[in-house]
Amino acid sequence: MTDDAKALARGLQRRDPELLDRLIEQYQFRLFRYLLHLTASHERAEDFFQETWLRVLERGHQYDGKWKFEAWLFAIARNLVLDWHRRKKPQSLDSLAGPEEDATFDVKDEHSESPLEQVLHAEQTSGVQQSLEKVPAIYREVLVLRFQEEMQLDEIAGVTGTPISTVKSRLYRGLDAMKNAMQRGAV
Amino acid sequence: MSNDLHDRAKEFIARRHVEALTPADQRWLNDHLADCESCATEQHQLRESLSAFRTMHIDLPRNLASRTQLRVRMRAEELREHSPVNRLIWAVAAMSWMFGLATAPLVWRGFAWLGSELHLPKPVWISGVVLWWAVPALVATGIILFGHKGHAGASE
Numbered sequence: 001m002t003d004d005a006k007a008l009a010r011g012l013q014r015r016d017p018e019l020l021d022r023l024i025e026q027y028q029f030r031l032f033r034y035l036l037h038l039t040a041s042h043e044r045a046e047d048f049f050q051e052t053w054l055r056v057l058e059r060g061h062q063y064d065g066k067w068k069f070e071a072w073l074f075a076i077a078r079n080l081v082l083d084w085h086r087r088k089k090p091q092s093l094d095s096l097a098g099p100e101e102d103a104t105f106d107v108k109d110e111h112s113e114s115p116l117e118q119v120l121h122a123e124q125t126s127g128v129q130q131s132l133e134k135v136p137a138i139y140r141e142v143l144v145l146r147f148q149e150e151m152q153l154d155e156i157a158g159v160t161g162t163p164i165s166t167v168k169s170r171l172y173r174g175l176d177a178m179k180n181a182m183q184r185g186a187v
Numbered sequence: 188m189s190n191d192l193h194d195r196a197k198e199f200i201a202r203r204h205v206e207a208l209t210p211a212d213q214r215w216l217n218d219h220l221a222d223c224e225s226c227a228t229e230q231h232q233l234r235e236s237l238s239a240f241r242t243m244h245i246d247l248p249r250n251l252a253s254r255t256q257l258r259v260r261m262r263a264e265e266l267r268e269h270s271p272v273n274r275l276i277w278a279v280a281a282m283s284w285m286f287g288l289a290t291a292p293l294v295w296r297g298f299a300w301l302g303s304e305l306h307l308p309k310p311v312w313i314s315g316v317v318l319w320w321a322v323p324a325l326v327a328t329g330i331i332l333f334g335h336k337g338h339a340g341a342s343e
């Protein structure tokens with residue numbers, strides 16, 4: 001374990017408020033992006049974002065520094081989303097193999113930009129977002145972890161709690177689904 | 188060119204992004220892509236898709252971090268109030284009270300004897316007994332109050 005990881009583990013154990021403030025700032029974009037891909041909803045992602053950090057505060061003593069902090073953080077976030085899915089319907093994220101009717105990619109915060117910026121961003125990203133809506137959440141998740149978070153296969157396996165072989169197979173299917181969806185979107 | 192070769196090339200194109208290809212497979216793929224327009228297009232499309240996915244723009248909700256930090260600090264405060272240290276203090280105080288109760292007759296007799304030896308009026312040595320009993324509770328209260336004051340000072 002590195003000295004940084006040890007210091008982080010000690011700080012989490014102490015519930016050091018300055019450390020938590022720093023971590024929230026540091027990981028806000030990455031965690032929110034991951035949650036947005038999992039939930040496909042801006043509001044839900046925001047709720048889970050806050051819940052995840054509360055869980056980090058409460059369970060900080062369980063972080064032993066063996067994993068990268070972000071892998072541990074994402075695993076917590078994922079479990080919260082799974083719990084919510086189970087409460088909603090008795091199923092796991094695996095059952096989200098098909099696009100949900102209500103799973104539109106609501107990523108715009110209309111109050112944060114000027115109208116011009118909104119139009120520019122919308123043009124730039126709406127195609128990608130609409131295409132990704134068609135990719136099942138179970139594949140979107142591993143795509144995010146691999147290609148946006150740049151995680152190794154074993155780290156993704158740790159976050160998702162699945163064997164590496166499953167991670168690989170989801171990645172292959174996800175890549176195929178994403179490519180097809182984007183091609184269809186471009187037509 | 189047989190379909191098997193194209194299927195193999197497509198498999199390698201995807202695998203390159205998931206796992207590493209062996210140098211031999213990499214060379215074979217490069218040679219194939221140089222000759223096969225359809226597979227080169229396939230590779231180009233996948234690269235474009237991944238590039239768009241990697242650079243996808245996402246807006247964070249306004250003040251997300253500061254709102255979360257506030258919630259986390261409030262929760263931390265709640266947890267501190269119910270921390271194991273406080274529970275330990277209460278447990279010690281309870282045990283001390285029970286011990287005090289069990290030893291009350293002895294303490295009473297001890298103070299009565301001391302009072303008579305020192306020729307003290309009865310109210311004085313009775314006050315001593317009361318004080319003896321109150322000491323653990325006063326100490327616990329002092330620690331709790333001091334602890335709260337410390338947390339309040341730290342959060343300001």
